[in-house]
Structure formats: structure tokens, C-alpha cells
Amino acid sequence: MTGGLGRLGREFTKALAGRGAKVAVLDLASDGNVEAGESVRHHRADVTVRQDLERALKVIEREWGPPYGLINNAGLDSPPDSAPDENCAFESYSEKTFDRVMDVNVKGVFLCSQVFGAAMARVGAGSIVNISSIYGMVSPDQRIYDYRRKTGAAFVKPVAYSVSKSALMNLTRYLATYWASQGVRVNTLTLAGVEAGQDSEFVKGYTARMPIGRLARADEYNGAVVFLCSDASAYMTGANLVIDGGWTAW
Numbered sequence: 001m002t003g004g005l006g007r008l009g010r011e012f013t014k015a016l017a018g019r020g021a022k023v024a025v026l027d028l029a030s031d032g033n034v035e036a037g038e039s040v041r042h043h044r045a046d047v048t049v050r051q052d053l054e055r056a057l058k059v060i061e062r063e064w065g066p067p068y069g070l071i072n073n074a075g076l077d078s079p080p081d082s083a084p085d086e087n088c089a090f091e092s093y094s095e096k097t098f099d100r101v102m103d104v105n106v107k108g109v110f111l112c113s114q115v116f117g118a119a120m121a122r123v124g125a126g127s128i129v130n131i132s133s134i135y136g137m138v139s140p141d142q143r144i145y146d147y148r149r150k151t152g153a154a155f156v157k158p159v160a161y162s163v164s165k166s167a168l169m170n171l172t173r174y175l176a177t178y179w180a181s182q183g184v185r186v187n188t189l190t191l192a193g194v195e196a197g198q199d200s201e202f203v204k205g206y207t208a209r210m211p212i213g214r215l216a217r218a219d220e221y222n223g224a225v226v227f228l229c230s231d232a233s234a235y236m237t238g239a240n241l242v243i244d245g246g247w248t249a250w
């Protein structure tokens, strides 16, 4: 599980450990404060650095044997309260920020798949789950952020996150077909926004656009992660499982 110390990563870790899985949490953060004792182990690793991943794989294989699942969950976004240069007009959006987001959200998934996916292919079994977003399927609805512009901020939900998350959809299909004969399944899990104490104006705009009428609770994607990592989804590969409160239905 990459990004396992983040908001959703902690939930996924708890859910998988609760079903008897051993979970290796790979995260850039060094806060090793992951719950669940013996079955959860934090490895400090940057998903953009191959040596970090290879080092973590060696330890995992030595202690627990070959990996079975890979949840590519680490990701960078620019939430509504991030620095102005991350949420500026497309015309002036910086190359540096674009590269940083693509590096973690796309190259990180590519590298983790190379290192951990290859280890699964060697033993002929595994499931990779690439965590994407509604903003990788459809464009952000910039009208939701009008409330920011009314207060004078030149706020635009940025392009890099969307581009990076849509790249995962076809990386999923590519690897699903590439590894199908070696027993490694690869799927995308597409999520919508999670409650995190956001600005009430943001919540108002977002939930008005959301058919189900609310943001997701952080634990509402756990069932899908467990499903995709288990044999309950044995016939599923190359797919995109969308859990989005209906966002992409209109």
C-alpha cells in the first residue's frame, strides 16, 4: 500500500489488516504511527525512487514472502486551500508543479508496478489497484470553485491532477493485458471527494453537484479495496470500478 499513512491509506490498511492481510505501508512520511501491530509494517519509501522500492521489496520478501497485492494510493493533489501558484490559471500553471504531480501520481505508479508487479508476475499471482479520481474521468467542474473567485482569489482547479489520474486508466489496461497470462490482475478504483473538514462554501458547491448529495466518508471505499484485492474479483481485470456518489452519471 503506497501512501498508507494518508487519510485513505490508513483506512485501506485497517480494512485489509482486519481481513487477515499483512500490509506493508510504503510512505514518504516517516511517521511510523500505523495501527494494527504485527500485521502492519511501515517502510519509509518514496514512490519515485526505484531503490527505495527495491529495498522495501527485499524486506517484505524476506519477512513475509512474495507480495500479493499492490495498492497504488500515494498521490499529490492541490486541494482548495493549497498555495495560490498551485491553483492558478491554466495559462500560467507552472511546469515545475506539473512535473512534480506527474512524477508522483504517474511515474510512481509505473515504478511500483515494475518493482512489485514484476515480483507478483514471477510467482504467478497478484492484484494491483490503481487509485484514481472522478477528475481523471471528467474535467473538474470549475463552477464549484466560484466562491473562491468571488473573494478575489484567481482560483482554478489545476490540470496536472486530472491528467495524472486519467493516465492511470490506461496504465491499468496496459498492465492488465500484459500480465493477464501471469495471474496478475490490474484494476483502477475511481473515487470522489472525501469529507475532511473542508470550507463550508466548497462543501455546498460540491454536494449540490453530487447526485448522492454529500461527500464520502473516509471508510466508504474500503469494501471496494478489499473486493479488488480478493478472489471475489477473480474475473475482473483492466476495469475501472467507479464509486463516486453518482458524480459521473450526469
Ligand SMILES: NC(=O)c1ccc[n+]([C@@H]2O[C@H](COP(=O)([O-])OP(=O)(O)OC[C@H]3O[C@@H](n4cnc5c(N)ncnc54)[C@H](O)[C@@H]3O)[C@@H](O)[C@H]2O)c1
Pocket: 002, 003, 004, 005, 006, 007, 008, 009, 026, 027, 028, 029, 045, 046, 047, 048, 072, 073, 074, 075, 076, 077, 104, 108, 131, 132, 133, 134, 191, 192, 193, 194, 195
Ligand atoms: N481524498 C479525496 O477526496 C480523494 C478523492 C479521489 C481520489 N483520491 C485519491 O486517493 C489517494 C489517497 O488520497 P488521500 O486523500 O488519502 O491523500 P493524503 O494526502 O491524505 O495521503 C497521501 C499519502 O501519500 C504519501 N505520499 C505523497 N507522496 C509520496 C511519495 N512520493 N512517495 C510515497 N508516499 C507519498 C503522503 O505522505 C501521504 O501519506 C490519492 O491517490 C488521491 O488522489 C482522494
